[in-house]
Amino acid sequence: MVAxxxxxxxxxxxxxxxxxxxxxxxxxxxxxxxHAIMGPxxxxxxxxxxxxxxxxxxxxxSGSATIDGVELLGTATYSRAQAGLxxxxxxPVEIPGVRVEDLVGASLAARGVGVEGLAQRLxxxxxxLLVRDEFLERGVNDEFSGxxxxxxxxxxxxxxxPKFAVLDxxxxxxxxxxxxxxxxxVVAMTQEDGLGVLxxxxxxxxxxxxxxxxIHVMMAGRIVASGGPEIADQLEEVGxxxxxxxxxxxxxxxxxxxxxxxxxxxxxxxxPFADPLGL
Amino acid sequence: MQHFNVDAARSLxxxxxxxxxxxxxxxVVGASTMPTAAEEIWRYSRIGELDLGRYRPVPxxxxxxxxxxxxxxxxxxxLEAGKHxxxxxxxxxxxxxxxxxxxxxxxxxRVCDIATCGVDEDVQGALGSVVRDSxxxxxxxxxxxxxxxxxxxxxxxxxVEDPIVVLHWCExxxxxxxxxxxxxxxxxxxxxxxxxxxxxxxxxVVDAVTEIIVGDNAHVRYLSVQEHGSRTWHIGMQRxxxxxxxxxxxxAVALGGDYARxxxxxxxxxxxxxxxMVAVYFGDHxxxxxxxxxxxxxxxRTRSDLLFKGAVENEAASVxxxxxxxxxxxxxxxxxxxxxxxxxxxxxxxxxxxxLEIFANDVKCxxxxxxxxxxxxxRYYLESRGVPPHDAERLIVLGFxxxxxxxxxxxxxxxxxxxxxxxKFDHGASR
Numbered sequence: 001m002v003a004x005x006x007x008x009x010x011x012x013x014x015x016x017x018x019x020x021x022x023x024x025x026x027x028x029x030x031x032x033x034x035h036a037i038m039g040p041x042x043x044x045x046x047x048x049x050x051x052x053x054x055x056x057x058x059x060x061x062s063g064s065a066t067i068d069g070v071e072l073l074g075t076a077t078y079s080r081a082q083a084g085l086x087x088x089x090x091x092p093v094e095i096p097g098v099r100v101e102d103l104v105g106a107s108l109a110a111r112g113v114g115v116e117g118l119a120q121r122l123x124x125x126x127x128x129l130l131v132r133d134e135f136l137e138r139g140v141n142d143e144f145s146g147x148x149x150x151x152x153x154x155x156x157x158x159x160x161x162p163k164f165a166v167l168d169x170x171x172x173x174x175x176x177x178x179x180x181x182x183x184x185x186v187v188a189m190t191q192e193d194g195l196g197v198l199x200x201x202x203x204x205x206x207x208x209x210x211x212x213x214x215i216h217v218m219m220a221g222r223i224v225a226s227g228g229p230e231i232a233d234q235l236e237e238v239g240x241x242x243x244x245x246x247x248x249x250x251x252x253x254x255x256x257x258x259x260x261x262x263x264x265x266x267x268x269x270x271x272p273f274a275d276p277l278g279l
Numbered sequence: 280m281q282h283f284n285v286d287a288a289r290s291l292x293x294x295x296x297x298x299x300x301x302x303x304x305x306x307v308v309g310a311s312t313m314p315t316a317a318e319e320i321w322r323y324s325r326i327g328e329l330d331l332g333r334y335r336p337v338p339x340x341x342x343x344x345x346x347x348x349x350x351x352x353x354x355x356x357x358l359e360a361g362k363h364x365x366x367x368x369x370x371x372x373x374x375x376x377x378x379x380x381x382x383x384x385x386x387x388x389r390v391c392d393i394a395t396c397g398v399d400e401d402v403q404g405a406l407g408s409v410v411r412d413s414x415x416x417x418x419x420x421x422x423x424x425x426x427x428x429x430x431x432x433x434x435x436x437x438x439v440e441d442p443i444v445v446l447h448w449c450e451x452x453x454x455x456x457x458x459x460x461x462x463x464x465x466x467x468x469x470x471x472x473x474x475x476x477x478x479x480x481x482x483x484v485v486d487a488v489t490e491i492i493v494g495d496n497a498h499v500r501y502l503s504v505q506e507h508g509s510r511t512w513h514i515g516m517q518r519x520x521x522x523x524x525x526x527x528x529x530x531a532v533a534l535g536g537d538y539a540r541x542x543x544x545x546x547x548x549x550x551x552x553x554x555x556m557v558a559v560y561f562g563d564h565x566x567x568x569x570x571x572x573x574x575x576x577x578x579x580r581t582r583s584d585l586l587f588k589g590a591v592e593n594e595a596a597s598v599x600x601x602x603x604x605x606x607x608x609x610x611x612x613x614x615x616x617x618x619x620x621x622x623x624x625x626x627x628x629x630x631x632x633x634x635l636e637i638f639a640n641d642v643k644c645x646x647x648x649x650x651x652x653x654x655x656x657x658r659y660y661l662e663s664r665g666v667p668p669h670d671a672e673r674l675i676v677l678g679f680x681x682x683x684x685x686x687x688x689x690x691x692x693x694x695x696x697x698x699x700x701x702x703k704f705d706h707g708a709s710r
Contacts, residue, residue, distance in 0.1 A: 053663050055659055056655065056659065076662070076667075076668070077659060077662040077663055078662040078663075078665050078666055078667045078668065078671075081662070081663055081664055081665035081666075082665045086663075086664075087663050089660065089663070092660065093654070093656045093657050093659075093660045095657050095660065095661070095674075095675060095678055096678055096679065096681070096682070097677065097678025097679060097680070097681030097682060098661075098674045098675065098677075098678035098681075102674055102678070103661060103664055103666065103674065104664075106661070106666045106670050106671075106674055107664045107665040107666050110665060110666055110667050110670060111665060139678055139681070156664060160664060160665065
């Protein structure tokens with residue numbers, strides 16, 4: 001088992017569209033641990049997740065991130081995934097015609113892992129996560145509800161068995177039942193497979209399901225406080241601004257440039273998957 | 280155009296009515312000029328590059344006489360077509376083999392060569408009756424030089440369970456061939472037709488015309504697959520007329536050729552007629568794939584739906600120009616048209632021009648088109664799951680085509696066509 005794995009992030013700085021969003025993040029996650037990162041909107045939480053995964057328009061200016069000593073930064077996104085990192089996205093993109101099975105099959109094949117019995121394993125896992133068959137038949141995320149998307153993100157996580165999973169606001173868009181199902185599956189993976197988890201969230205309700213071992217508070221691109229579950233209670237009581245005052249932190253957020261979302265080629269037209277009727 | 284003359288048209292033989300028809304058309308051709316890209320229907324095309332003077336019709340010595348059916352059984356294509364109830368093998372426009380299950384023959388189905396099977400006045404009258412309303416220089420040329428043609432004639436009420444396949448092979452540098460197909464599905468009949476075109480890498484022009492007559496309450500599914508060699512030009516006309524409550528699904532898969540064009544038209548003549556048109560095209564190298572579609576609603580309560588999807592890579596180009604016409608009487612008609620294009624390389628380009636002509640006031644109608652590269656967000660998502668970039672793009676491209684592939688009327692060929700798309704994508708060297 002992978003019980004000795006560790007994800008080590010050291011002094012990570014990153015910019016988006018020229019603006020420094022991450023301003024020195026240090027964090028170590030060991031196998032089987034659940035860490036939560038909390039912070040106000042705009043503090044850099046999601047930037048951390050995409051910087052770790054290597055999103056093309058995010059630029060690392062210094063620092064390192066390793067899994068078991070293997071540097072992730074500067075390598076291709078798919079290599080990071082193959083090194084054992086998984087990012088459950090806050091807004092999973094719709095890919096018409098590409099089923100979960102196609103995706104997982106391509107990922108396993110690229111790692112040289114056999115795909116025999118894949119359909120059966122996928123079905124078993126889908127049953128465990130209460131993902132209905134129709135969502136396996138359709139293109140991934142294609143016209144899925146928010147809850148279905150997150151269940152299917154978790155399904156992929158369970159199929160791909162990474163060493164570490166970054167869950168970027170996996171609680172957003174989830175109803176109570178789905179949140180519980182997803183969290184329970186993640187917790188089971190930490191116990192059964194030694195999965196290390198970095199859960200990014202804005203809300204405390206994920207914590208009651210995920211029961212993190214460590215909680216970190218992020219403000220203005222840095223982790224400003226770390227500790228156990230008591231940090232969540234403290235936040236509950238005084239809020240982010242109150243905590244910032246207690247810690248003597250002046251800035252809560254990083255001002256983001258207006259348009260960072262898309263990185264489309266401006267020379268060509270619109271997304272051919274988009275509905276031209278705007279329906 | 281000196282080789283495309285009356286004598287050449289006459290020399291191809293066949294029954295007198297056919298020779299007369301050819302000669303008359305050759306006279307029309309002689310009095311015509313080649314179309315140019317200045318005409319709307321040829322806009323963006325490469326018609327200006329075609330010098331017909333460099334070509335001659337495949338001569339009768341090469342075609343052999345009508346009725347010479349020494350061809351073997353259709354080769355690997357016949358196998359790939361799967362179980363079928365009838366087959367025509369056509370070489371350079373000449374039918375060189377035809378076969379039909381005896382049960383269907385007993386029911387009056389005809390699958391044979393227009394030039395040799397002693398067609399009656401019904402067939403003679405039907406030939407040309409569909410394309411007549413859509414004048415085209417290359418239809419005239421086909422009328423003048425088609426040596427015969429594939430006839431698929433389904434009597435009223437006959438249901439043909441397995442597809443009827445028409446396999447075309449064209450070759451010969453500096454030559455032009457003129458495949459012709461006439462499908463007539465009688466009232467309450469049901470048939471699936473697969474027409475497949477191929478050539479080696481010949482500097483050859485294929486001028487193909489297919490007419491489809493869908494009788495009242497008949498159901499016809501038609502798939503054309505074009506896989507010509509890289510130097511072949513294909514100029515295709517495919518037009519259908521639909522009767523009352525008739526259903527037609529036409530599908531086109533265009534993968535080959537240097538310049539390959541298809542005019543695909545459906546006219547909904549009577550109430551309740553429904554036309555569905557779908558296409559998949561994938562251009563690479565310096566190919567141009569060119570489509571002109573028409574959904575022509577004549578009668579009320581008619582419905583048409585079109586979905587054309589294409590990709591271009593390297594320096595390939597595609598053109599889609601589609602027209603929805605809702606005539607005055609076409610009240611309560613519904614017409615939909617969607618064209619989507621993936622542009623995979625900077626050197627590649629796709630034109631998409633949807634058009635509407637609406638003369639009725641109580642209709643439902645929409646059209647839309649998109650042209651764009653592979654979505655970076657989709658690629659990133661797949662990469663984040665450990666899928667390398669090229670594999671991710673391959674998945675996205677296949678996914679993009681998936682809804683059209685799943686709507687092709689002849690499922691048996693889909694895997695084969697999918698793998699051709701994968702091959703073309705994987706060989707797109709510049710990525």
